[in-house]
Amino acid sequence: MANNVDAALMEYLRLHASFLYFLLDKENTIVGTNQFTSKTIGRQIIGATFQSVFVDFCDAGGISGFFSQEKSGGFFPLTVKMADGLPRTFYFMFFDLGDVRVAFGDQNHDELENLHKQFLALNSELGNLTRELQKKNIELESALRKVRTLEGILPLCANCKKIRIEGADPRDQSSWLRMENYIEGKTDAQFSHGVCPECLEKLYPMP
Amino acid sequence: MISEPLYKEYLSLLLEGNKSGCARIVERLMAEKIDLETLYLSLFKRSLYEIGEMWVANKVSVATEHLCTAITEGLMTQAYPLIFNQAHTGKRAVIACVANEYHQIGGKMVADVLELHGWDTYFLGSSVPVDGLMAMIQEKKPHLLCLSLSISSNIDSLERAIMRVREKWPELPIFVGGKAFEFLAPTVLDLHKNVKLLGSLQDLKFQLMTFGEARGK
Numbered sequence: 001m002a003n004n005v006d007a008a009l010m011e012y013l014r015l016h017a018s019f020l021y022f023l024l025d026k027e028n029t030i031v032g033t034n035q036f037t038s039k040t041i042g043r044q045i046i047g048a049t050f051q052s053v054f055v056d057f058c059d060a061g062g063i064s065g066f067f068s069q070e071k072s073g074g075f076f077p078l079t080v081k082m083a084d085g086l087p088r089t090f091y092f093m094f095f096d097l098g099d100v101r102v103a104f105g106d107q108n109h110d111e112l113e114n115l116h117k118q119f120l121a122l123n124s125e126l127g128n129l130t131r132e133l134q135k136k137n138i139e140l141e142s143a144l145r146k147v148r149t150l151e152g153i154l155p156l157c158a159n160c161k162k163i164r165i166e167g168a169d170p171r172d173q174s175s176w177l178r179m180e181n182y183i184e185g186k187t188d189a190q191f192s193h194g195v196c197p198e199c200l201e202k203l204y205p206m207p
Numbered sequence: 208m209i210s211e212p213l214y215k216e217y218l219s220l221l222l223e224g225n226k227s228g229c230a231r232i233v234e235r236l237m238a239e240k241i242d243l244e245t246l247y248l249s250l251f252k253r254s255l256y257e258i259g260e261m262w263v264a265n266k267v268s269v270a271t272e273h274l275c276t277a278i279t280e281g282l283m284t285q286a287y288p289l290i291f292n293q294a295h296t297g298k299r300a301v302i303a304c305v306a307n308e309y310h311q312i313g314g315k316m317v318a319d320v321l322e323l324h325g326w327d328t329y330f331l332g333s334s335v336p337v338d339g340l341m342a343m344i345q346e347k348k349p350h351l352l353c354l355s356l357s358i359s360s361n362i363d364s365l366e367r368a369i370m371r372v373r374e375k376w377p378e379l380p381i382f383v384g385g386k387a388f389e390f391l392a393p394t395v396l397d398l399h400k401n402v403k404l405l406g407s408l409q410d411l412k413f414q415l416m417t418f419g420e421a422r423g424k
Contacts, residue, residue: 127280128332134287
């Protein structure tokens, strides 16, 4: 009974479970893996060194350090380049079994779940911001359509201050408009009339 | 207006996580001048409800459901030029999902339909705490408050929000709606004046038509 359970468990772990499994010889050459590892890494790794599988492997302490007493029992993050080219971090536990060594690597599911939640929240927030931005943008475009401005060089009569219509014949008197007519025609501004103090004195001199 | 084969194609693309494929279908429908309610109800809402039912039936994972929701929310932006180009009526609405309610698409659709009818909307998003909601009502002085509820177990949050709002603004019309009301007996709504349950976006449209008359404006 127990043997059957162990056999079923081993078959499940070998064929279906989503964790990395490396069986290493004493020189840390990979001599066996499970199906998930082969699929995840997507290249031939049997015969390769354990270190060569990872993009962030730092051998400063020597690979044997992983199997030493102080490191065993803890999880150590190592990043593998996946078959799709993207890096993915797995948390490893190492066991020295004498003739062979084994390494098991799993993803941190709490970390993934947290990332999942954060990305969803971020996506919703960005969606809401996009909505606001689009709304403001359309309001701004609408406001801009209403704004009419004057720009460029306006030809002005040096004496009477009439402005010539753009492109019109300067010798034709009808090409020249009073300034207020010109501005009212080109913008949304309107004029009202009054008399400034200097002109008031000229027009209506005090006796 | 949306044929069954086109809907099936869209649903299949959505379940695959094929955003650009879905976007092409939305683009095509927009080019054919589909109206917003049809797009929202017959494509976005129908597909999300169907995926929600697939999740309940253990046919898809929650991750797939989340991805489909995120894609749909992205696709809704394609309709914005149509939504925000309407003449304004001067009416304002605040729309929010109550505290702990993280399903915001329904509320956003309500906000978009209101915009389409010339309302100025303030969409506060998911899981809005009551204090935040109260502050926004104080600041924007809306003519209407809409509260969305997708998960029936969040009914207490909705009830608390309604009670707090009612204490300060007894006359403010409140619309509530969402998938939760397919399963809930909304007894809380009977306790308060001027709280209406919206069965659908079409119901919202109908309520908006009568809104001015009902308010004596």
